[in-house]
Amino acid sequence: MTAQLINGTALSQKIRSEVAARAAALTAKGVQPGLAVILVGEDPASSVYVRNKVKACAEAGLHSVLERYDADLTEAALLERIQALNSNPSIHGILVQMPLPRHINPQRVIETISTAKDVDGYSVQSAGDLMSGLPGFLPCTPYGCMKLIESTCVDLRGKHAVVIGRSNTVGKPMALLLLQANATVTVCHSATVDLKSHTRQADVIVAAVGRRDVLTADMVKPGAVVIDVGMNRNDEGKLCGDVDFEGVKQVAGWITPVPGGVGPMTIAMLLVNTLASAERTLP
Numbered sequence: 001m002t003a004q005l006i007n008g009t010a011l012s013q014k015i016r017s018e019v020a021a022r023a024a025a026l027t028a029k030g031v032q033p034g035l036a037v038i039l040v041g042e043d044p045a046s047s048v049y050v051r052n053k054v055k056a057c058a059e060a061g062l063h064s065v066l067e068r069y070d071a072d073l074t075e076a077a078l079l080e081r082i083q084a085l086n087s088n089p090s091i092h093g094i095l096v097q098m099p100l101p102r103h104i105n106p107q108r109v110i111e112t113i114s115t116a117k118d119v120d121g122y123s124v125q126s127a128g129d130l131m132s133g134l135p136g137f138l139p140c141t142p143y144g145c146m147k148l149i150e151s152t153c154v155d156l157r158g159k160h161a162v163v164i165g166r167s168n169t170v171g172k173p174m175a176l177l178l179l180q181a182n183a184t185v186t187v188c189h190s191a192t193v194d195l196k197s198h199t200r201q202a203d204v205i206v207a208a209v210g211r212r213d214v215l216t217a218d219m220v221k222p223g224a225v226v227i228d229v230g231m232n233r234n235d236e237g238k239l240c241g242d243v244d245f246e247g248v249k250q251v252a253g254w255i256t257p258v259p260g261g262v263g264p265m266t267i268a269m270l271l272v273n274t275l276a277s278a279e280r281t282l283p
């Protein structure tokens with residue numbers, strides 16, 4: 001038996017075309033959704049992601065502004081730029097690409113973004129909304145993972161979900177979304193003893209660590225849904241996830257590839273959040 005592939009590229013295209021239709025309707029009413037992306041420094045991976053985000057906006061009829069700054073930009077200057085974007089009515093979403101240079105406090109930057117424009121869902125307010133089950137912007141990567149799981153038609157109710165990783169941007173919000181969908185959720189991390197004993201029990205596994213081969217075939221229950229968030233490079237310099245894809249696909253029921261899985265969905269959900277933010281400005 002081999003797993004069915006969950007095609008994130010195809011699903012992201014479908015979502016982006018739905019965004020495009022709604023964006024066109026909104027633009028016809030005089031409100032074109034707008035996203036501002038700020039990149040500080042020249043991290044090569046960040047440059048690729050940021051370019052993909054700007055391109056996706058253009059294709060969906062959103063307008064976007066990309067602000068690039070040298071790595072020596074002061075924190076004060078960055079906060080000032082964010083405040084200007086907060087009060088710019090043509091901008092509905094603001095994204096500051098992480099990681100930032102070491103001299104800039106990322107939490108201070110995130111909290112400076114207006115909650116109404118926090119389309120990354122990184123702010124304490126957005127995190128609290130999710131924790132409390134209140135409406136707010138969902139972090140794009142876990143949001144995209146939920147859409148990928150939904151696309152399998154596997155009902156999460158009562159299922160055991162294991163999240164590997166507990167970052168504020170991926171692992172923790174992922175666990176909350178799975179909980180909200182009535183899964184029974186286990187969160188594993190670097191201090192977890194015997195990771196395999198947990199993952200072997202899982203109907204759904206989300207791997208968000210940032211290390212190759214964190215999940216191998218012997219750690220997976222036959223038929224499980226496996227979502228691979230990781231972005232790593234293998235020995236040949238090729239992009240790969242946290243999951244040993246070739247091995248795990250022999251055991252899992254469903255699996256996302258890297259590339260072509262979670263990454264494109266992260267961008268699609270960023271567009272969804274930006275559109276929703278713009279729609280909220282209508283009377």
Ligand SMILES: NC(=O)C1=CN([C@@H]2O[C@H](COP(=O)(O)OP(=O)(O)OC[C@H]3O[C@@H](n4cnc5c(N)ncnc54)[C@H](OP(=O)(O)O)[C@@H]3O)[C@@H](O)[C@H]2O)C=CC1
Nearest residue numbers: 141165166167170189190208209210229230231262263266
């Ligand atoms: N495709 C996409 O759209 C995105 C991909 N990513 C990728 O996802 C991965 C995770 O990102 P992010 O959450 O930001 O990373 P972080 O480094 O912030 O978090 C990694 C988590 O993995 C845990 N961990 C580390 N080693 C192990 C281990 N051996 N066993 C179990 N858990 C472990 C850490 O535990 P502890 O808390 O104890 O340190 C931590 O909670 C990265 O590869 C990143 O590039 C991220 C965002 C978007």
Ligand SMILES: Nc1nc(=O)c2c([nH]1)NC[C@@H]1CN(c3ccc(C(=O)N[C@@H](CCC(=O)O)C(=O)O)cc3)C=[N+]21
Nearest residue numbers: 048049052095096097098099120259260261263264266
């Ligand atoms: N404020 C902020 N918001 C983010 O959402 C954010 C961030 N900072 N910092 C970095 C991470 C990472 N991230 C990705 C986005 C798209 C792909 C993506 O498009 N991946 C493609 C391949 C890309 C490639 O070829 O390198 C894929 O997996 O198929 C990956 C990773 C967003 N992040």
Ligand SMILES: [Mg+2]
Nearest residue numbers: 140141263266
């Ligand atoms: Mg992402």
